[in-house]
Amino acid sequence: MKKTALITGATSGIGEATAYEFAKQGINLVLCGRRLQRLKTIQKALERLTDVHILNFDVRDKAEAIKAIETLPKDFKQIDILINNAGNAHGLDPIQTGSIDDWDAMMDINVKGLLYVSKAVIPQMTERKSGHIINIGSSAGKEVYPKGNVYCASKHAVLAITEGMRIDLNPFGIKVGAISPGLVETEFSKVRFKNGKEADSVYKGFKALQAKDVAEVIYFAVSRPPHVNIADVLMFCTAQANSITVKKEL
Ligand code: NDP
């Protein structure tokens, strides 16, 4: 039987690429994001490959998130795979001058939003005693880099939550894992720098990971046999060795 995956943050970058990868493999899709027009465009493009339903909500709004998922139409109600991907960095500032609004956005979206969506999906997985949750972490969840403070904290939290989920959901046979990329060339830096000119140089002088590279690893994880759970993947582009070591040819 065809599986259904719910992907948050499907309107761009890693989430959008994962939607394309899953559609190619015939996985039914529930695609989530705030930008409705983009959701509609992606739905139209993928409907020739698979069944697609869109959910337009902000993961910060717990009532909206839970209602959207609880009122899914019958054909999309069973979520076999949850990809908790929605998130961004907001700002790159030392802790002493960082913006509280940026901190709120990162903790509310990257951490609390992931929890709200998970809260809406997990009960049906425990009931069925099956399911697969993949949380998109980051190399920033494994090490802290200068000015990364709160973004790194949010991604450390994502990895801690992933481990906690894996332990608590173990009796139910639910797979839980994290995929943690380094630099991926998406809209991420445009969001981090609020479309400022700093965003233009982030991926210059080296070949960063592309969203599709990450999507392929996510599909690898969800396509393992029932007894195999990919618990944690740290992936970099070849030019990157860790958060601050990147070989650039400028
Ligand atoms: P993008 O900016 O391209 O995509 C972010 C996605 O998250 C968009 O689809 C956006 O949709 C969604 N999103 C953001 N805020 C909200 C919100 N409040 N409610 C609902 N959806 C939201 O970046 P990436 O694809 O790179 O990022 C995806 C994930 O990968 C993030 O968790 C990020 O931290 C992580 N990551 C990124 C890396 C990188 O270098 N790019 C490296 C490691 C991890 P919309 O605006 O339509 O709501």
Ligand code: 8X3
């Ligand atoms: C995104 C990668 O290095 O910008 O999580 O934090 S980094």
